[in-house]
Amino acid sequence: MSEEKEKSVSAQLKEKLFRNKKNGCLRIDESEMEKADEFCVEYMNFLDNAKIEREAVDYAVTAAENAGFTAFDPAKTYSAGDKIYVNNRNKAIMLAVIGKNGTHNGVRLGIAHIDSPRLDLKPVPMYEANNLAMFKTHYYGGIKKYQWPTIPLALHGVIALKDGTSVTVSLGDNDSDPCFCVTDLLPHLAVEQMSQVMTKAFNGEHLNVLIGSRPFNKDEESEGVKLNIMNILFERYGITEDDFLSADLAMVPAFKARELGFDRSMIGAYGHDDKVCAYPALMAAIDTDVPESTVITVLTDREEIGSDGNTGMKSTYMFDFIADLAAAEGEEVRHVMAKSTCLSADVNAAFDPTYSSAFEANNSCYINCGAVITKYTGSGGKYSTSDASAEYMASVRKILDDANVLWQTGELGKVDGGGGGTIAKFVANLNADVVDLGVPVLSMHAPMEVVSKLDVYMTYRALYEFYNA
Ligand code: MN
Ligand code: MN
Secondary structure, three states: OOOOOOOOHHHHHHHHHOOOOOOHHHOOOHHHHHHHHHHHHHHHHHHHHOOOHHHHHHHHHHHHHHOOOEEOOOOOOOOOOOEEEEEEOOOEEEEEEOOOOOOOOOOEEEEEEOOOOEEEEEEEEEEEEOOEEEEEEEEEOOOOHHHOEOOOEEEEEEEEOOOOOEEEEEEOOOOOOOOEEEOOOOHHHOHHHHOOOHHHHOOHHHOOEEEEOOOHHHOOOOOHHHHHHHHHHHHHHOOOHHHHHHEEEEEEEOOOOEEEOOOOOEEEEOOHHHHHHHHHHHHHHHHOOOOOOOEEEEEEOOHHHOOOOOOOOOOOHHHHHHHHHHHHOOOOHHHHHHOOEEEEEOOEEEOOHHHHHHOOHHHOEOOOOOEEEEOOOEEOOOEOOOOOOHHHHHHHHHHHHHOOOOEEEOOOOOOOOOEEOOOHHHHHOOOOEEEEEEOEEEOOOOOOEEEEHHHHHHHHHHHHHHHHO
């Protein structure tokens, strides 16, 4: 007889019949935890170098090429194990690993988005008011506006010039760079502001960014401060005020990704949603050798504003790529789509004990319990969402359980508490099977979001096992 106390009948029966709700940290061994910590070192570096979608695409192209991916050429024929990529306007990217059966039995899709909420510059951004130079911004994606004043901001993006060249901008992240900020009213004078509802106290036209205060040449000419800043920009980037019209420029939080907690178990950073799924998807694509069916990883743009536009998932760019691959193999794309399966890799809201009333505890996802499968998102009576079928859910569960991937399930908050969506429904509308799988996030869409290292790693493992099942 062993020293270990035998489990009671009810304990054994519970283990057999009940869902395992245990903290994931108690369900894995130490070596798995070490792998998770290791995986997140480069993830944090990715975050610091991919604050906007263009930078994420640059990173992905470099990583893919280093791993043997080559730019897709529709005139070429590809065979099992070949690795190709398509760069869509430097704002979205698709990576394919050709499978033994090609597209014949459908393709395996992993799709994450690489855009995050931020403050875009308006087309005529610069102005001077009371001897201060400012940028007008137009927020992108769902933000709580009060979170953006008085944090350091960095300017990221690209300015396209009429001569066909373009200038890449990344200023504010390094310690030696200047940074920028949105100002806020001092509490002493904020009696009226603080009595207003949040949406009134901070509105979109309050999100003006402070960018300078010294006039040009000590000149008394009007708009001397604006002139001085424009002159600095001309000297640095060769641009004039009109060039802002052909620019994609955004203000993003200037701080770097940081380990969070005394135990360093979490990561606090800007843009986890959805780079925290994009990076694992990219790594799963790179680590996939010769899959059964062709595997396609899509890092898409425009998700935060509804996926409209030619680099978003409402565009035909992914469908057209699959059509090209199918045609080269003599397959009809509609037959390929009908047999295709997809993990829409996106985040879900982790249960937050401070705001517990927004959640329904039994159906929420939790930090450190693994990748979260979200059967449906949407709002109200399951509006605006694709609801993954029972059969497809079963097949995904089997893949993850067979490979010992830690996973959990979660709804997005309590019923009628609000809601949201992902790209899942756009893929489902193409007649593929799709479900959301990703990382639980605290403070989603805030300038600093929080995830657990273990959940990031398990999302990588989930995608890898899905690709290679
Ligand atoms: Mn997202
Ligand atoms: Mn989002």
